[in-house]
Amino acid sequence: MLIGVLALQGAFREHQYLLDKCGVSTRQVRKTSELEGVDALVIPGGESTTMSKLLNGFNLMKPIIDLANQGMPIFGTCAGLIMLAKHIRNSEQETLALMDIDVERNAFGRQVDSFETNLDIPVLGAEPYRAVFIRAPYIIEVSEDVNVLARCADKIVCASQDRFLVAAFHPELTNDLRMHRYFIENIAKQKI
Amino acid sequence: MAETVAEKGTWTVKKGLAEMLKGGVIMDVTTPEQAKIAEDAGACAVMALERVPADIRAAGGVARMADPTIIMRIMDAVTIPVMAKARIGHFVEAQILESLGVDYIDESEVLTPADDQYHIDKHSFKVPFVCGARNLGEALRRIAEGAAMIRTKGEPGTGNVVEAVRHMRMVMGEIRRVQNLPKEEMMSAAKNIGAPYELLLEIASNGKLPVVNFAAGGIATPADAALMMQLGCDGIFVGSGIFKSKDPRSRAKAIVVATTHFNDPKILAEISRDLGEAMPGIEIATIVPEQRMQDRGW
Numbered sequence: 001m002l003i004g005v006l007a008l009q010g011a012f013r014e015h016q017y018l019l020d021k022c023g024v025s026t027r028q029v030r031k032t033s034e035l036e037g038v039d040a041l042v043i044p045g046g047e048s049t050t051m052s053k054l055l056n057g058f059n060l061m062k063p064i065i066d067l068a069n070q071g072m073p074i075f076g077t078c079a080g081l082i083m084l085a086k087h088i089r090n091s092e093q094e095t096l097a098l099m100d101i102d103v104e105r106n107a108f109g110r111q112v113d114s115f116e117t118n119l120d121i122p123v124l125g126a127e128p129y130r131a132v133f134i135r136a137p138y139i140i141e142v143s144e145d146v147n148v149l150a151r152c153a154d155k156i157v158c159a160s161q162d163r164f165l166v167a168a169f170h171p172e173l174t175n176d177l178r179m180h181r182y183f184i185e186n187i188a189k190q191k192i
Numbered sequence: 193m194a195e196t197v198a199e200k201g202t203w204t205v206k207k208g209l210a211e212m213l214k215g216g217v218i219m220d221v222t223t224p225e226q227a228k229i230a231e232d233a234g235a236c237a238v239m240a241l242e243r244v245p246a247d248i249r250a251a252g253g254v255a256r257m258a259d260p261t262i263i264m265r266i267m268d269a270v271t272i273p274v275m276a277k278a279r280i281g282h283f284v285e286a287q288i289l290e291s292l293g294v295d296y297i298d299e300s301e302v303l304t305p306a307d308d309q310y311h312i313d314k315h316s317f318k319v320p321f322v323c324g325a326r327n328l329g330e331a332l333r334r335i336a337e338g339a340a341m342i343r344t345k346g347e348p349g350t351g352n353v354v355e356a357v358r359h360m361r362m363v364m365g366e367i368r369r370v371q372n373l374p375k376e377e378m379m380s381a382a383k384n385i386g387a388p389y390e391l392l393l394e395i396a397s398n399g400k401l402p403v404v405n406f407a408a409g410g411i412a413t414p415a416d417a418a419l420m421m422q423l424g425c426d427g428i429f430v431g432s433g434i435f436k437s438k439d440p441r442s443r444a445k446a447i448v449v450a451t452t453h454f455n456d457p458k459i460l461a462e463i464s465r466d467l468g469e470a471m472p473g474i475e476i477a478t479i480v481p482e483q484r485m486q487d488r489g490w
Contacts, residue, residue: 049231
């Protein structure tokens with residue numbers, strides 16, 4: 001399996017490092033040509049406005065949407081969650097609009113309110129997951145076929161819908177492989 | 193049930209924001225309008241200032257933290273992170289900036305130092321700090337004091353990239369050297385460069401700084417940004433280079449693209465076209481020693 005990691009900006013190397021530990025091959029994706037042959041895509045944490053400008057500037061938006069519509073699984077963290085959402089509160093920011101989630105950006109506050117905490121993510125097992133939230137968004141509303149995988153202080157912070165998986169926190173900033181394994185085994189491998 | 197205590201201001205969280213800025217461009221802005229231009233161009237953060245370094249250099253006198261009104265208006269104007277500068281050692285300016293809710297504080301040599309011996313104890317703050325460094329010893333001293341992000345000092349406000357290049361090569365070269373030292377030589381090496389011993393051991397085994405390292409000080413063109421990225425930095429600060437140029441909007445966009453596609457000369461050629469005049473530059477040798485900003489800090 002070859003997993004593309006969108007490398008326009010943000011923590012793409014950290015995702016590659018964890019995916020590598022999970023035993024899958026990765027490729028940095030900055031241009032349309034680099035999407036060729038990719039089985040699944042990871043959209044890392046970073047600045048979502050920056051990513052959205054660069055996606056548009058290099059005409060990457062449509063090819064990714066087309067591949068996703070043909071069945072390509074995508075895992076988005078933080079900015080990646082925002083990029084997958086169909087609706088962003090108080091924002092006209094362009095996204096890939098692939099998941100039926102309604103998202104608020106910087107919803108937990110500015111950097112001084114960024115935090116880490118132990119989360120219950122039942123699909124990853126009983127052991128709590130150390131989640132790092134950096135100026136993080138959360139999901140306000142989901143449609144019926146979205147699975148809520150975790151909440152933090154009642155807010156939805158992890159969810160999946162068919163071949164898409166999103167987290168408001170940063171698995172790439174930890175050494176815990178469970179989130180990436182879950183994406184590879186339970187989502188990507190089921191869909192490709 | 194997992195414990196739901198939210199721990200704020202931890203080292204992971206402080207370092208984490210810098211990780212998210214990687215591969216991006218942080219732009220100096222002095223007004224909400226400039227901040228919008230930066231955000232629209234794809235900046236991953238802005239630095240809110242009263243004056244850009246080139247103007248600070250021209251004005252002379254004592255340069256201090258910006259008026260909180262300027263910083264707050266910029267924070268209101270954009271959704272990307274907002275950084276602000278405090279003087280070296282001026283922990284009260286830092287306290288004020290933290291209370292405003294800025295996302296990062298730059299303890300910066302661009303402003304006039306408030307303490308000629310000591311830097312701020314950055315561990316005692318919840319807000320993360322970025323500090324400038326010319327070499328590995330300086331970088332590790334700042335990290336030991338709590339800096340969660342490092343940048344080259346370069347020579348701010350000059351539009352001349354040579355000093356940033358020198359500082360980046362210096363840090364990278366020293367890291368490579370440390371990796372080849374036998375254990376018994378490490379203590380003397382730490383002493384010689386004024387670096388904390390434990391951090392130096394960490395460098396020797398990991399081969400990189402424990403925090404994100406950006407380039408700053410003199411970057412004026414997309415090619416400058418790509419050069420610094422190819423030399424191994426994690427992202428770019430552009431101070432005067434954008435809003436002192438003829439066409440800030442196009443230049444800002446081009447520098448953002450250059451930082452992402454730093455390894456692709458075809459794209460770099462394309463985006464470097466028709467940008468209008470860059471900021472006027474200053475030859476470093478013409479700056480009298482007292483006016484060299486990079487020599488501030490200890």
